[in-house]
Amino acid sequence: MNDVVIIGAGIAGLVCAQQLSQAGYSVLVVEKSRGLGGRVATRRLHGTWADHGACYLKPKGELFTSFVELLCDRHILATWNELQPNATPRYVAPAGMSAIAKFLAQNINILLNQRVTEINLTPEKSWRLTLESSNEELTAKALVIAIPAPQATMLLNSLGEDVLGKEFLTNLSAVEFYPCISAIAGVPPSSHPLPTWKAHTFVDDVVLGWIGLDSSKRPQTQQSVFVLQSSANFAQLHLEASDLQPVGHKMLKYAAQALELPWLETPEWLQVHRWRYAFPRNPWQHQVLAAQAELPLVCCGDWCGGNLVEGAMLSGLAASVEINNVLNQLVLPEENFLKVFI
CATH class of the missing domain: 3.50.50.60 (FAD/NAD(P)-binding domain)
Incomplete structure (x- = not known):
């Protein structure tokens, strides 16, 4: 008992x-x-790992802020600031x-x-x-x-x-809940320069909600890894797909065109995950x-x-x-x- x-x-x-x-x-x-x-x-994959759920923390309350500070002291979390000098810090592991x-x-x-x-x-x-x-x-x-x-x-x-x-x-x-589909893509080393941003949020977009250069969180990473998160409506359309790989490629193609990163369309590898219960709607x-x-x-x-x-x-x-x-x-x-x- x-x-x-x-x-x-x-x-x-x-x-x-x-x-x-x-x-x-x-x-x-x-x-x-x-x-x-x-x-x-x-998710651990291809000699690295990627955050395909919550990608960063942005504490608001006093207790959670103290918890984040403790995790930073233990070297579990670190700041992941955008390029803007006065941006609110985001914390990643x-x-x-x-x-x-x-x-x-x-x-x-x-x-x-x-x-x-x-x-x-x-x-x-x-x-x-x-x-x-x-x-x-x-x-x-x-x-x-x-x-x-x-x-x-x-x-x-x-x-x-x-x-x-x-x-x-x-x-x-x-x-x-709102659903979400997450795609993790490994991009081959190439002469193409990586974007200057670490993350990009899509507002009221039909396909994407967010994209981040996940490998920028990792020390001494050997490969560029992107994580894409879909919009809720796009996820709902494809939630029951038996094969999510084409869905992930569709997300990549859309991001490549929207962000003018044509090489993003052809990753070395791609893994896709469905979250039925991603964000509370009600x-x-x-x-x-x-x-x-x-x-x-x-x-x-x-x-x-x-x-x-x-x-x-x-x-x-x-x-x-x-x-x-x-x-x-x-x-x-x-x-x-x-x-x-x-």
Whole structure:
């Protein structure tokens, strides 16, 4: 029996796990993917790596700014300024953005490559989770669901209104996301000069939302690597494509023409990734969404408030407070959240 099981090893889930674990609860994180971080994702390929999810951080609040400063002190993050002298600094991870998640995952029990297929409430008053790959079952006194709201809806609907409450399920199912398609392209060494910019944002464009010279984040890189992110409408048109390679080439061709970089059309290699739940379109207005259940069940993530990585961190902190209030009311290290890493 675990005190708390957290589904999802994104930023919200890992922050929540750290808080509850530091307070003294037995915590287990279950993640369906083979890596940590959720949208804070890095893909290793062709002797290098590229951030195909969140590409940089731009902190606003005091706590998240302190967290970014700590990561800079640990040489996990570094500034990635544009050429404009007075631009607000952006922060990137030279070893890949997933390094942030690995930092947060210190001393946390995590099961990777394990998809939760079913959740039930047992007669003994505990949550029972069934895992897909092993038919193994986990039990917990409390649950934190730290995955995109549509995925949470699919997982929790079978419990029904009698267990979770009608209002909770209605609010959860109302949260929607914009999709995105990310293309990673390796450009061969050539005599063509690279653009003077490190990143370019497309405003209200039909195809692209953003392009960045991802290799400019990396020390001593041997190849130029670009990451392109599509517009939401373009992603929606191609989201169900069985082969995403032609979709990625279409994005590259469009960028090559729009930015007058003809050599961008013919990369040495190309990888394409679809994000069904990239950016919250209709976020929940609070930092957590709690069920009206007999046992604690709380949802959290960047869709609670909708402020991307920073919002995910704050949501994870709020979820730990919510769970703690219902369980043993132990002393959470929230005010000293960063001290455990110092």
